[in-house]
């Protein structure tokens with residue numbers, strides 16, 4: 001299934017007039033956001049660590065030439081850009097429909113495949129290696145933290161004992177049906193260091209964004225959303241008592257937060273857990 005961009009209208013509305021601005025699209029995916037930004041007259045620098053999207057990125061490059069640049073690496077590499085080269089930054093986190101629906105990549109328990117789950121297949125560690133290399137306690141922590149698995153120690157013990165190598169082997173080890181999706185999700189988040197990536201990239205953006213620059217994040221998981229919410233909260237707080245002359249003014253202001261409308265939920269049920277937050281540098 002082709003990826004349907006989530007909260008795109010709200011992202012565009014929050015970015016405002018981007019004609020002649022340069023937007024960093026940190027999560028190219030199917031290029032839905034990138035195309036929309038280009039069509040609004042912006043220049044785009046896009047990141048994606050999945051090598052499978054390179055072909056789509058090349059097609060956009062052919063159409064838009066120098067207005068579009070694609071970087072096939074993790075968005076934490078945004079730290080290597082020159083801050084003078086971009087104005088706004090957008091993240092549309094999580095995985096794409098192409099990744100979930102590609103049966104060979106091991107993200108989904110609907111297809112039998114090697115237990116992989118790497119967004120970037122150039123990285124060494126996949127889900128099978130992760131289960132094998134972690135201690136039972138560390139594996140339990142991941143299942144608890146990223147999947148909210150209540151019996152995480154029991155689950156970790158079963159995984160360490162049976163060492164699943166395929167999605168179906170893993171699925172069949174999970175006796176409690178309602179834990180299947182959360183266990184897959186927890187392993188995927190750990191394999192791809194999803195929380196570490198967003199923390200590191202936001203830290204870079206904080207130091208790099210120039211005056212009036214906007215940073216927008218669309219999240220799909222409560223932990224991810226909490227990181228974004230707390231980070232933006234810190235950026236928009238004044239330091240000390242605002243009535244005192246020594247107070248440090250906040251560097252950022254908050255922008256309106258959005259969740260999908262009824263209409264979007266109806267048209268694209270995969271948008272159901274999405275939250276959009278944004279800030280603007282003053």
Ligand SMILES: C[S@@+](CC[C@H](N)C(=O)[O-])C[C@H]1O[C@@H](n2cnc3c(N)ncnc32)[C@H](O)[C@@H]1O
Nearest residue numbers: 005027029030031032033048049074075092197
């Ligand atoms: C939800 S999709 C983005 C969809 C895109 N906005 C669109 O409209 O087509 C997320 C994409 O981000 C990529 N991604 C996730 N985390 C990443 C990271 N840390 N660095 C680079 N790409 C990442 C995934 O590979 C995936 O292709």
